[in-house]
Amino acid sequence: MPDYAARPAASDDERRFELLIEPHLGEAFALAQALSTDRSSAQDAVQSAAFKAWLRMRQLRGDGSARAWFLAIVVNECRSAWRKRKALPSDADPDVGAISWPQAIDQRLDVRSAMRRLKRDDRVVLSLRFLMDMSVEESAGILGISASAVKARTARAAVRFRELMNQPEATD
Numbered sequence: 428m429p430d431y432a433a434r435p436a437a438s439d440d441e442r443r444f445e446l447l448i449e450p451h452l453g454e455a456f457a458l459a460q461a462l463s464t465d466r467s468s469a470q471d472a473v474q475s476a477a478f479k480a481w482l483r484m485r486q487l488r489g490d491g492s493a494r495a496w497f498l499a500i501v502v503n504e505c506r507s508a509w510r511k512r513k514a515l516p517s518d519a520d521p522d523v524g525a526i527s528w529p530q531a532i533d534q535r536l537d538v539r540s541a542m543r544r545l546k547r548d549d550r551v552v553l554s555l556r557f558l559m560d561m562s563v564e565e566s567a568g569i570l571g572i573s574a575s576a577v578k579a580r581t582a583r584a585a586v587r588f589r590e591l592m593n594q595p596e597a598t599d
Contacts, residue, residue, distance in 0.1 A: 444484055447493040448477060454494070454559060455501045461542065461554040462505040472504040479504070492568070498559070499569040502551060509547055541591040549584035556581050 455476065459469035480500050487496050542550055555566040556577075563581075567574045 440484065444481055447484070447487070448480055448497055451494050451497050452477075455498060458498060458554055458559055459501050459505055461558050462502070462547070462550055463508065468508060472501060472508055476500040476504045492565070495561075495565050495568045498555075498561075499571075502555075502569055505551075506547075538592070541588055544591050545584065545587060548580065549587055552577065552580045553584050553588060 452473065455473045456469055459472040459476075460466060463469040463472060476497065480497050483500075487493060542553070545553070551570070552566065555561045555569060556563075561569070563574045563577045566577045566581075570577065572580075
């Protein structure tokens with residue numbers, strides 16, 4: 428039987444944080460997984476984002492959306508991970524040895540393959556708009572750009588995505 432008396436009581440800040448963030452953890456992980464190279468990177472991004480959200484919790488205004496605020500932190504953590512990976516020497520490529528989809532699957536119809544081949548900014552906007560089903564305004568808030576920029580990016584990314592869906596993935 429656990430010893431609850433030995434465990435310190437949660438502060439009001441801890442309770443508030445749990446109420447704000449916990450409902451969005453599943454979405455945050457789905458978004459990070461769509462933007463990351465693997466499950467482990469996605470988990471790291473969400474964990475880091477949760478820690479940063481905890482540190483910045485007082486920045487969230489009462490009228491602000493905790494969902495958009497937290498998911499913006501997740502996107503920024505994924506971007507930070509991209510920059511770190513980009514700085515790695517070419518022989519330290521983290522994707523080397525990654526498990527690929529079975530060859531029997533027609534990769535022209537593989538949505539994941541097409542998403543992986545998109546530029547990161549395209550992947551972000553399509554993930555927010557269609558995977559996360561966010562409005563233009565919510566996406567704009569997360570990305571820190573105007574609603575018209577979100578619309579334009581979404582349209583361009585959708586065109587690129589359609590093109591990639593019609594092209595088989597190059598194999599080495």
